[in-house]
Amino acid sequence: MPLKPPAAKDKKAAAGVDRRSFVALCFDPLVLAFGFMAVTSQVWVLALARFMFPNVLVEPPTAFKIGPASDYPLGGVSTKWLAARGVWIVHTDQYKGRNLIYALASVCTHLGCTPNWLEGEQKYKCPCHGSGFYVNGINFEGPAPRPLERVGLKLAADGQLEVDKSVKFQEEMGQWEDSNSFVDGSLA
Amino acid sequence: MNSLPLITSWLSLGSLEPHPNVTPSVIFGLGWLYLILFCMNVAWTWRSFHKGHHIDLPAFARGGHIPTAAIWATYSTVLMLVSLIHFSCASSPDSFWFIMPDFAKTAVDAVVADARYYFAVTTVGFVLMLLFRNWLAQPNIGWALLNLSLLFLTISLTDWDFRQIVGKPDNVPIVAMLFIVGFFTWVFFYRANENDRRSAQGRPPVEAENNEKVLTWPDLVYTEMICMIAVTALLILWGIALQAPLEEPASAVKTPNPSKAPWYFLGLQEMLVYYDPWLAGVVFPSVILGGMMAIPYIDFNKLGNGYYTFNDRKFAITTFMFGFMPLWIGMIVLGTFLRGPNWNVFGIYEFWDVHKLEALNNVNLSEYFWYGLGQPLPMAPAGSEFWTQAPYILLREAPGFLAIGFYLVALPGLMAGTIFKKFFVRMGFVRYMVFSNLVLMMAALPLKMVFRWAVNLKYFIAIPEWFFNV
Ligand code: FES
Numbered sequence: 116m117p118l119k120p121p122a123a124k125d126k127k128a129a130a131g132v133d134r135r136s137f138v139a140l141c142f143d144p145l146v147l148a149f150g151f152m153a154v155t156s157q158v159w160v161l162a163l164a165r166f167m168f169p170n171v172l173v174e175p176p177t178a179f180k181i182g183p184a185s186d187y188p189l190g191g192v193s194t195k196w197l198a199a200r201g202v203w204i205v206h207t208d209q210y211k212g213r214n215l216i217y218a219l220a221s222v223c224t225h226l227g228c229t230p231n232w233l234e235g236e237q238k239y240k241c242p243c244h245g246s247g248f249y250v251n252g253i254n255f256e257g258p259a260p261r262p263l264e265r266v267g268l269k270l271a272a273d274g275q276l277e278v279d280k281s282v283k284f285q286e287e288m289g290q291w292e293d294s295n296s297f298v299d300g301s302l303a
Numbered sequence: 304m305n306s307l308p309l310i311t312s313w314l315s316l317g318s319l320e321p322h323p324n325v326t327p328s329v330i331f332g333l334g335w336l337y338l339i340l341f342c343m344n345v346a347w348t349w350r351s352f353h354k355g356h357h358i359d360l361p362a363f364a365r366g367g368h369i370p371t372a373a374i375w376a377t378y379s380t381v382l383m384l385v386s387l388i389h390f391s392c393a394s395s396p397d398s399f400w401f402i403m404p405d406f407a408k409t410a411v412d413a414v415v416a417d418a419r420y421y422f423a424v425t426t427v428g429f430v431l432m433l434l435f436r437n438w439l440a441q442p443n444i445g446w447a448l449l450n451l452s453l454l455f456l457t458i459s460l461t462d463w464d465f466r467q468i469v470g471k472p473d474n475v476p477i478v479a480m481l482f483i484v485g486f487f488t489w490v491f492f493y494r495a496n497e498n499d500r501r502s503a504q505g506r507p508p509v510e511a512e513n514n515e516k517v518l519t520w521p522d523l524v525y526t527e528m529i530c531m532i533a534v535t536a537l538l539i540l541w542g543i544a545l546q547a548p549l550e551e552p553a554s555a556v557k558t559p560n561p562s563k564a565p566w567y568f569l570g571l572q573e574m575l576v577y578y579d580p581w582l583a584g585v586v587f588p589s590v591i592l593g594g595m596m597a598i599p600y601i602d603f604n605k606l607g608n609g610y611y612t613f614n615d616r617k618f619a620i621t622t623f624m625f626g627f628m629p630l631w632i633g634m635i636v637l638g639t640f641l642r643g644p645n646w647n648v649f650g651i652y653e654f655w656d657v658h659k660l661e662a663l664n665n666v667n668l669s670e671y672f673w674y675g676l677g678q679p680l681p682m683a684p685a686g687s688e689f690w691t692q693a694p695y696i697l698l699r700e701a702p703g704f705l706a707i708g709f710y711l712v713a714l715p716g717l718m719a720g721t722i723f724k725k726f727f728v729r730m731g732f733v734r735y736m737v738f739s740n741l742v743l744m745m746a747a748l749p750l751k752m753v754f755r756w757a758v759n760l761k762y763f764i765a766i767p768e769w770f771f772n773v
Pocket of ligand 1: 223224225228241242243244245257259575
């Protein structure tokens with residue numbers, strides 16, 4: 116800090132910061148340094164925020180066609196779309212006795228691992244903490260607190276089934292009654 | 304160079320079984336292990352000889368005594384012979400007989416492949432360790448324990464499945480950790496017993512009597528530097544000898560089976576099997592950290608400062624050790640060695656069968672309660688609003704709320720009047736409440752495990768609608 120003559124100090128005490136000492140303050144190395152630091156970090160934060168909105172999103176569209184319903188016979192769990200889209204196509208009459216086709220998201224409702232469909236045991240079994248789900252998606256063993264989630268499924272105009280991953284339906288909220296969450300199984 | 308044809312001929316001699324229990328190279332390696340054990344025991348024999356300890360024989364053997372060194376010498380000789388057997392029989396693995404017998408494998412697996420027995424055994428072992436601490440902390444007993452565990456490890460290596468799990472580069476440090484934890488626990492009891500004996504005789508602890516102060520420079524700094532160099536050398540050797548287990552690129556839709564957390568988080572992962580993610584992943588870890596920080600403020604026992612002791616701090620040490628050994632180290636062992644595909648529990652000699660079936664049908668407390676009363680679960684009319692639903696949900700889960708409320712609010716009061724009376728008087732209300740709640744939260748994990756195993760209890764309070772499950 117540059118030394119100030121005692122007179123200047125007195126003046127400051129009397130009239131607050133005058134113009135000259137304010138300018139001097141602005142060029143004080145310490146103030147400059149902190150100022151630069153503040154500005155730089157602000158720019159960083161903004162850049163980071165911008166980073167969260169990429170110019171191009173390389174994600175497949177959320178809605179996609181999976182072929183005619185006849186590809187999914189009753190009593191089967193199709194893992195055809197698991198690797199690419201993360202859904203199982205289930206055709207079962209084990210949920211409230213109704214013959215339905217629906218798409219289950221392959222995300223464990225415990226902590227989000229991807230369970231495996233075990234054909235022999237007829238259950239989805241999560242490798243992380245051992246949650247198990249029946250073929251219809253209802254949880255029955257392990258820590259998962261709620262059933263697997265359904266995603267949207269409808270019959271498109273061209274007769275194919277169309278999955279819509281942008282919507283989801285939770286059983287415990289009663290959303291599985293929603294007609295967008297399944298397709299009548301007798302179509303198959 | 305000469306050994307190369309020999310090795311290849313051994314390999315071709317091996318049976319065609321895909322998972323052979325013993326192969327020539329395994330037998331050869333075990334021969335080396337027994338040889339190392341032999342050398343260790345020769346050194347120990349030499350030590351015993353110089354110490355001149357002996358064991359008094361019981362009266363029916365007409366009194367008398369035998370020197371400990373004689374016992375260790377005999378044992379070393381046996382090890383030498385065993386090692387020789389391995390070296391000479393290495394070429395014929397099919398007829399090799401010095402292996403872990405099948406009945407022993409079955410017996411061990413029957414215990415460890417069931418989480419209930421496993422937890423019971425670790426807990427009972429923990430209690431026995433505390434009860435017999437004076438006997439266990441003798442040098443000869445400690446050495447015998449080390450030998451027993453090493454022998455168990457060595458002979459178990461004749462099993463293919465055991466080798467897969469123990470020899471995985473990820474798991475080698477866990478095996479080492481077991482021995483390190485054992486060693487330091489032993490050292491603690493050895494020193495604590497000494498001081499406890501002294502204080503019973505009215506003498507000051509060792510640390511106060513031989514108060515040898517040393518200089519920071521050079522004594523401490525040199526020691527530190529030598530340790531630093533040794534550890535660096537060890538890490539370099541380790542990095543060269545055991546390759547990092549790299550796997551295929553990660554994929555969001557394919558989870559490895561089993562998926563294991565890093566070893567130091569396996570306790571948390573085990574907790575996640577019993578509790579909801581927000582409890583096991585957020586609340587409990589924070590309580591563990593916060594609780595540890597709170598210990599100095601909770602503790603009113605002025606004894607045990609600056610010297611090893613058990614008797615002066617029985618409660619503190621027992622509580623800590625219970626949390627550390629059966630609950631933390633025990634869970635790491637469970638997660639590392641016993642959890643297999645689909646997060647099922649497997650024995651250490653058991654094949655990791657992806658299709659092993661363990662049927663569990665977990666039931667919530669509310670379901671037990673209402674179905675037990677012969678009533679359906681209270682449920683709001685379909686499609687109703689949040690405010691109509693809420694009372695139904697709360698009523699449905701009332702048993703759970705009552706149970707948890709009793710556990711965390713009423714139980715501390717009851718304990719204050721009974722088992723923790725002295726603590727309550729010394730601590731005052733606030734400190735006592737913090738203390739008792741920490742203890743109860745720690746006990747919540749084993750309690751929930753026991754409930755899960757005994758009655759398949761899933762959650763005490765289960766409100767999936769609000770992401771609130773306890
Ligand atoms: S993430 Fe599936 S059981 Fe925990």
